[in-house]
Amino acid sequence: MTEPLILVAQAQAVTTLTLNRPAAMNSFTTAMHEQLLAALNQAAKDKAVRCVVITGQGRGFCAGQDLGDPMAEPGKDLGALISACYKPLVQRIRSMPVPVIAAVNGVAAGAGANLALCCDLVIAARSANFIQAFSKIGLVPDTGGTWLLPRLVGHARALGIAMLGEKVSATDAAQMGMIWQSVDDEALAGVVGALADRLGKMPTKALVATRNALAQAQDMDLDGALALEAQLQTRLGSAHDYLEGVEAFRNKRPATFTDR
Known part of the structure; x- marks a missing residue:
């Protein structure tokens, strides 16, 4: 059997969704989009779920779009990919009837970075980095990045981060208000678990x-x-x-x- 691209785990009131393409740094394919959106929709419908955690398998959170996916090949309409996949994903996360935590266990680049920033609270391992990699391939930030970044860090920092495409460490991201918290790598699972349980008991x-x-x-x-x-x-x-x-x-x- 083909291993699912999204692993779903339920512990009491918390559903954890794990991006599961570790060999490709959990970069997005159309199939992974479909499975993640379906898992989010299921969590939204399940009255027993009171918090959702999104994380990545392996050493990365999400490296963004897999450029080998047929919908992202050169010559294809990338706007169609955004409309078909990323827009519904962002809208689903931002409209979830429960809090959503991003547990960023490693690099979050391009759409992967903005996927994390769409969540309500972002907890990142100290070794993680956030990279707005779009300018490196001649694109603009997507997955809500143009809307999120200036609201999180202000116009000047947002423009520098987006235009230069440099790594922003988890520590720096927390200090500038891009994310909620940066923690030691070995503490990430425990901190996120405790926070998810806490949110699950709140109104x-x-x-x-x-x-x-x-x-x-x-x-x-x-x-x-x-x-x-x-x-x-x-x-x-x-x-x-x-x-x-x-x-x-x-x-x-x-x-x-x-x-x-």
Whole structure:
């Protein structure tokens, strides 16, 4: 049997999706796109899942697009590849009904780097690097990179990182706010596991609303953001998790959140 290109593991409320082309540094093929999107859709539908982790098998997280894939061969319409594969993937990750963690275990280059940055929280091994490799082959950042980078690190740094295509170490990425945290390589699995378990016990619906509100507010003035906050608090304030959280706080006990 052919080994799956995406390994799926379930531990309590956490689903871990592992990119599984280690010999090719987990670079994307059309088939891998199909399997990853299907796995994300399944996790989104499963009410028992409250957090998703995306990581890579072997020594790399994801080296981006496999240039040997038929859809990426010279002469092919790369825009069609973006529309068919990368756009749905980014939209799926950004619309997941649960928090998504990227556990970057090694190099994340090109689309692989921006795949990680699409996730809610990025934890990277100290040895990992992020590379916007597009300029090296005459392209612009894709997989949401043009939208993500300036929002994460500001215009000046985003432009330098994108144009020069130099390695950004995990340590530097954390210091400039590109990712959430850089940890020792041997600690990565434990740190990510603990974080995923923590998120799985938190009020999922409120966490996802927080993600969406922060993204939307970037394109609003203050009055618009205040109106959005009021709208969300109206909705969340009548949900189970708010009532449970207040009751738990008053009774000095741990809350049991169930909304999703």
